[in-house]
Amino acid sequence: MATSSNIEWTEATWNPVTGCTKISDGCKHCYAATMAKRLHAMGNPRYTNGFNITLHPDLIETPLKWKKPRRIFVNSMSDMFHKDIPLEFIKRVFETMEKASWHTFQVLTKRSEYLIEIAPHLPWPPNVWMGVSVENEKVMYRIDDLRKVPANVRFLSCEPLIGPLEKLNLTDIHWVIAGGESGPGARPMEANWVRSIRNQCQQQQVAFFFKQWGGVQKHRTGRILDDRTYDEYPTSQQDYVQV
Incomplete structure (x- = not known):
């Protein structure tokens, strides 16, 4: 459950937890749920429970064995802040991230309310983003919640982008990823939605990463926006770098 990744903005995934439940519009065509169903059918022992929340304590210290620094997406097959994950287990995951200071850990959640509830009980080393x-205007409150978290880098994943996001307040936000939905039944994303997010990032000096146009066959649509790729990453709370 710790592998290299084809996700454009990271280099590896680490899944000490698998499984989740759907909570908002962006979850409709969850890639992780689809993959978990496939792995369960194949008899993968990590997915004996299908897409139900499953803890994998034997994987908690895996990043400590990786000596080469890399960007690691944490729980690509789950949500670290699902309420069915015990706080003590979350603490152990964060302790590993703190110890593995040579890596950069990227943690992403849709459960911002629980995030801010338990954030004071967690260490927030600078290598944890x-x-x-x-995904749409209904959940923009998550940005305000994120601002309350004492992380060195705070970021937004506007993927799948299924509606416009105007009047973004990016104060104390350091990175924004945008991308269209992909796979069977993918909902369309309008180009102007992406341009608006890019322009707002530029106006507010926030790093912008355009992941993909998406669609049923995302390899056909690529990730070029207005004749270029956007591969910006945050370098600190004040700066960003174009790669």
């Missing part, structure tokens, strides 16, 4: 998913 904390993000929230913002």
Whole structure:
């Protein structure tokens, strides 16, 4: 459950927890649920429970064995702040991230209310980037919740982007990822939605990463926006770098 990744904005995934439940519009075509169903059918022992929340304590210290620094997406097959995950287990995951200071850990949640509830009980070393998913205007409150978290880097994942996001307040936000939904039944994303997010990032000096146009076959649509790729990453709370 710790592998290299094809996700454009990270280098590896680490899944000490698998499984989740749907809570908002962005979950409708959850890629992780689809993958878990496939892995369960294949007899993968990590998915004996299908997509139900399953803890994998034997994987908690895996990043400590990786000596080469890398960006690691934490729980790509779950949500670290699902209420069915015990706080003590979450603390152990954060302790590993703190120990593995040579890596950068990217944690993403849709459960911002629980995030801010337990954030005071967790260590927040500078190598832990904390993000929230913002797929449409209904969940923009997650941005305000994220601002309350003492992470060194805070980011938004606007994917799948299924509606416009105007009047974004990016104060104390350091990175924004945008991308369209992909796979069977993918909902369309309008180009102007992406341009608006890019422009707002530029106006507010926030790093912008365009992941994909998406669609049923995302490899056909690519990730070029207005004749270029956007591969910006945050370098600190004040700066961003174009890669």
